[in-house]
Amino acid sequence: MNKQSVRWLLASLLVLTFLLLPACVAPATTVAPTAAATRVPATAVATTAPPSTVPPETSAATVPNCGTDPVVLNAYFETGFDLPFKLAEEFTKQYPNVTWDIKQDQFTNLINSTPRLLSGDNPPDLIRLPTMVSFAKEGLLKNLDDYATAFGWNDWPVPQLDQNRVAADGTRGSGSLYAMGLNYSLTGVFYNKTLAAQIGMTEPPKTVAEFDDLLAKAKAAGLLPIMQWGSAKSGMGLAFPLQNLMAAYGPVEPINDWIFQKPGATIDTPSNLLAAQHLQQWIENGYFPPDINAIEYTDANARFTQGEGVFIFNGDWENARYDKDMPGNVGFFLFPPAEAGQPPAAMSAPLTFGIAAKAKNADCAAFFLNWVATNEVARQINVTVGGSNPGGPSGLPMPSVPAGSVTNETLAAGIVIGEAGTSMDFIANATSAIFAQGWTPELQKMVGGKQDAAGLLKAVQAEYERELSE
Amino acid sequence: MTKSDNRPAAAAVSRRISRSKMVRRETIIGWLFILPALLMYATFVLLPLLLSIQYSFFRWNGIGPMIWVGLKNYRTIMEVPDLLGTIFNAFRLVVWFSFIPVGLGLVVASVIHRVATGRFGTVARTVLFLPQVIPLVAAGIIWGWLLALPGLINQVLRAVGLGAITRAWLGDFDWALPAVGLIGIWVLLGFCTVLLSTAITKIDPAFYESARIDGASWFTEFVKITIPLLRHEIGVCLTVTVIAALAAFDIVYVSTAGGPGNSTAVPGIQIYILAFTEQRIGLASALAVMLMVLVLIVILPIQRLSREST
Incomplete structure (x- = not known):
């Protein structure tokens, strides 16, 4: 190699490095919404008064709190979601010694930066957690068991906490508590009331077959039956109807076991195959938009609110937008069971926040998490801004919602799911990359006619095992 | 002293x-x-x-202890079809990001040189170069709108009676990669044109004059004079654009993120997902090192060819 070619080699390397560099920077994209959860107190008897808005100095000796000295809570929130900001504002109003240093980032960027934030020099007191198992295993997250005992969280309805528990072997769903939900949202089917009336829908369908009828009627009437997103940039929205169908054709426990990475769990089961085949039939019948593989999450919602699509599978975090963009014209129902009389099921997950293991103000952060679920004003903000169930001990009254808001319907549906015990985490949350590397590409292939129901489940199971084998 | x-x-x-x-x-x-x-x-x-x-020789999640695994990460890449497939996609992108912009750039530069040396040439060069100035992320989002089913490109097609071929270009298994390629052409054509037309002005006009006296057509001039004398610049253009194709990330990430299926997944996207979503730093590094070696293997012959004395 002569001098010149060495120089060119170096020059090429330089150019190459600069071209590769952008790979380290994540452009902001639309975030795939993680299904959020609802775990509603079975009964809503207003017996206990909500904690007062005065600092509970009397209990300072026993229960962790923010004290009276100035505290600056170091927090990381998710860009685009107002709720934590509003709650932080109200908290400072009630506890003026606590102020906030809030940093925010897109959800996808949080996925990438959380490990470094937690292990860095200035670990956050409070952080929106995109995933938690690996952080818990690495000892980066504070074990909240002591707080749970001190605040009595263990007496809250069980499903509120189980998704945030991580066992010593890294399975989720049981073990020590590593995070809390700011609220617990619920997914199901939203519908355009005008279009639903047009196809003769007078009440929500009670079985999958009745829902099939409505879809066929919509198609026959020249309407788009279901608006849904499917671009890889947002993550494939067909995972919502697929999981609903799975829970209609089979029990929810095996699905949760798979998501929580219980040993031997598989998604490739006979009832899930029926569900996937049903979804494939919907695709082949043209019930989804033909360009679904290119539709992003925000576009799907925009098109739905503009009247394209009778139904959309989504979660109650969109309540405020739907109420605003199609006031009085949006309804909600839980995806129906296969046979009448069976309980419906729904995906639901907490809006998860954790405390760094090395956080300076862990006590105050835990106190805030408890306050969010138990303080009357906080619960009202939670429902008004977030649209989801605020959780907390059973027996607290549900905050009021304006009449005509779809939030009334999602909160009522949450009670049904809470009583039936049929809530699920989201199949996209099973591993950190199962959505990007498994569900999204394989469901897109199904839309493109390049994958069938059986192949879909096999491919995703293979990806799941590949990721867990690491 | x-x-x-x-x-x-x-x-x-x-x-x-x-x-x-x-x-x-x-x-x-x-x-x-x-x-x-x-x-x-x-x-x-x-x-x-x-x-x-x-x-690349370790298994590491970015936080915990690093475990030596030797060449296992490289073996994994060779064994998992989705990972290897991204490299094939990268080579398909070379056609769109490199061959077409360089070929078109040559033609455009030569036409500008021959017929539009004045203000029009400057305007043409500026317009073609503009995409280099626009942030790629913004450009990618706008292209996403243009190429969507309700987007402008399909509206135009419908208006001229080609409604039958309208589709969601970035969501179609056969057309997503060419559509991404189109964005690449738009970005890289200006770079090639400006570089090549600057080089053309350095060619001694006497060559062209004598060719014209001999009655050479534009095409003969182009093939016999322009291309041989621009060898070095063509080499530079090819080098930069081939690297842009093989190491593509931003354009693909903001337009398709690798979808639909894995039809536009390129190594850059996979490296990103492996490193930051899956937290498999070792495997991601191995793929990045393989990509670098691959780029060098492709680039060095181009360098040698363009550097050989004429």
Whole structure:
């Protein structure tokens, strides 16, 4: 190699490095919404008064709190979601010694930066957690068991906490508590009331077959039956109807076991195959938009609110937008069971926040998490801004919602799911990359006619095992 | 300094010494000048490069202990079809990001040189170069809208009676990669055109004059004079654009993120997902190192060809 070619080699390397560099920077994209959860107190008897808005100095000796000295809570929130900001504002109003240093980032960027934030020099007191198992295993997250005992969280309805528990072997769903939900949202089917009336829908369908009828009627009437997103940039929205169908054709426990990475769990089961085949039939019948593989999450919602699509599978975090963009014209129902009389099921997950293991103000952060679920004003903000169930001990009254808001319907549906015990985490949350590397590409292939129901489940199971084998 | 009675000789010696001192001083000053850049280059380019190579032999999630696995990460890449498939997609992108922009750039530069040397040429060059100035992320989002089913491109197609071929270009298994390629052409054509048309102006006009006296057509001029004399610049264009194709990330990430299916998944996207979503730093580094080696294998022959004396 002569001098010149060495120089060119170096020059090429330089150019190459600069071209590769952008790979380290994540452009902001639309975030795939993680299904959020609802775990509603079975009964809503207003017996206990909500904690007062005065600092509970009397209990300072026993229960962790923010004290009276100035505290600056170091927090990381998710860009685009107002709720934590509003709650932080109200908290400072009630506890003026606590102020906030809030940093925010897109959800996808949080996925990438959380490990470094937690292990860095200035670990956050409070952080929106995109995933938690690996952080818990690495000892980066504070074990909240002591707080749970001190605040009595263990007496809250069980499903509120189980998704945030991580066992010593890294399975989720049981073990020590590593995070809390700011609220617990619920997914199901939203519908355009005008279009639903047009196809003769007078009440929500009670079985999958009745829902099939409505879809066929919509198609026959020249309407788009279901608006849904499917671009890889947002993550494939067909995972919502697929999981609903799975829970209609089979029990929810095996699905949760798979998501929580219980040993031997598989998604490739006979009832899930029926569900996937049903979804494939919907695709082949043209019930989804033909360009679904290119539709992003925000576009799907925009098109739905503009009247394209009778139904959309989504979660109650969109309540405020739907109420605003199609006031009085949006309804909600839980995806129906296969046979009448069976309980419906729904995906639901907490809006998860954790405390760094090395956080300076862990006590105050835990106190805030408890306050969010138990303080009357906080619960009202939670429902008004977030649209989801605020959780907390059973027996607290549900905050009021304006009449005509779809939030009334999602909160009522949450009670049904809470009583039936049929809530699920989201199949996209099973591993950190199962959505990007498994569900999204394989469901897109199904839309493109390049994958069938059986192949879909096999491919995703293979990806799941590949990721867990690491 | 030098003590001697022979003054002229002493002066000569002292001049020689001071000259060699000066040379050394200049060398030191030269190094001092490049020191800041060198430090930055070493810290932000060379060090990460070496670290990536090191990481590629470990299993590491970015937080916990690093476990030596030897060549296992490289074997995994060869064994998992989705990972290897991204490399094939990268080569398909070379056609769109490299061959077409360089070919078109040559034609455009040559046409501008022949027919539009004045203000029109400047305007044409500026317009073509503009995409280089626009942030790619913004451009990618706008292209996403243009190529969507309700987007402008399909509206135009419908207006001219081609409604039958409208589709969601970025969501179609057969068309997503060419559609991404189209964005690449739009970005890279201006770069190639400007580089090549600058080079054309350096070609001795006498060549063209004598060719025209001999009655050569535009095409003959193009093939016999322009292309051979632009060899070096074509080599530069090919180098830069081939690297842009093989190491593509931003355009693909903001337009399709690798979908639909894995039809536009390129190594850059996979490296990103492996490193930051899956937290498999070792495997991601191995794929990055393989990509670098691959780029060098492709680039070095191009360099040699364009450098050979004519």
